[in-house]
Amino acid sequence: MIAAFIAIYIITYTNIQNENQIKLNNTVMSPIMINPLFNTDESNNTDRIFMGKIPNDYASAFNVLISDDNDLLSIHSYIDLTEEIYEKATELAISAKKDSSVISLNGQRWLYKIKPINANLLIKGKGNFDTVAKTKVIKQIYFLDVTDSYKILSQLLLTFGAISIVMLFVIFGISLFFAQHAVAPIEKAYEKQKQFVADASHELKTPIAIINANIDALYANKTETIESQQKWINYINAETDRMGKLVSDLLYLAKTDNGAVNNKHLPFNISNIVTDVLLAMEAVVFEKGIKLSQNIEPDMIVNGDSEKVKQVVMILFDNAVKYVNENGSIFVTLKKSRNHTTFSVKNTGNGIPKQSLPKLFDRFYRVDSSRAHDGGYGLGLSIAKEIIDSMGGKIQAESVEGKSATFTFIL
Structure with a gap:
């Protein structure tokens, strides 16, 4: 300038x-x-x-x-x-x-x-x-x-000086604005990485502590038979299974971050996928006294990885079962809207606080901290989002506090 x-x-x-x-x-x-x-x-x-x-x-x-x-x-x-x-x-x-x-x-x-x-x-x-x-x-x-000529030059010089000073601040402000917006994703990713490492370390710390405690119990009773100490062995086995699942989930998320996951993009019948998941969870729903309503359009074909989509449906339905209120209801819908397929699962209950909705798909995030060790690690929704995003879809959550929560994905 x-x-x-x-x-x-x-x-x-x-x-x-x-x-x-x-x-x-x-x-x-x-x-x-x-x-x-x-x-x-x-x-x-x-x-x-x-x-x-x-x-x-x-x-x-x-x-x-x-x-x-x-x-x-x-x-x-x-x-x-x-x-x-x-x-x-x-x-x-x-x-x-x-x-x-x-x-x-x-x-x-x-x-x-x-x-x-x-x-x-x-x-x-x-x-x-x-x-x-x-x-x-x-x-x-x-x-x-030539007085007027020199006055024109002086006025031009003053004008340029004033414009330069004003534009200096304007350009600085614009540069700062774009610089902050350019750096924001990097800063956000860096903070997420730090939080991810801290949360992963914390989640691994608990099962390791439980395994060590049970091993100490076994060492304390060296003369006992394996059968008599089966309880401690079962605890160790359960925790190693949980750790194995955690490590598997972490590896999958790491691969998605690096773009190393190659999802299949083949046509498949999503109606059959949803029906299979509901049938597999029917016993759990019946046992908990949950009322299940479903509206599934038959023979709907979408492009993607059928196994990954099945995993997403399972994650969302499992969450609905976990957080439904006693003797509550779950509504499952699969319908076609123009050239899109929409799947949603809604459960009655306390719903999700408004301030928690933007963080639901963050890794290790839990709305209810009292359920921190109910068998999950808070990675399910993160994995579901990564799968849907990799297929070019969209996943979102809505809630009415004290009444219901709804999770929806569109392919």
């Missing part, structure tokens, strides 16, 4: 200077017609005879005629200036020792140019016809008022 302003200023400055030079040259090319005869007597007293005309386009100009000794001979001007100003301008032009330049006088700027000319001198003797003619070189100085 500064480079552009400098370029504009230089171009404008050059154009104005060139224009002023053209104006001054036009004045010089149409010189004031002076009488070439300067009469002088024997006492060297010179009559100042000056006749001429300045072009009307350049009324803010005047001419002076000086001798070879730099004495002011004549002044021609249509400008209302004092004799002192004319003399001072002539003095400044002569003292500058340049053929053309700019001088400052009483707050005004004048561009001048010095041009030598030849003049004839007639010397009169005592007799009327006793004359001797000779040629003498004198100088004519042309002055042009």
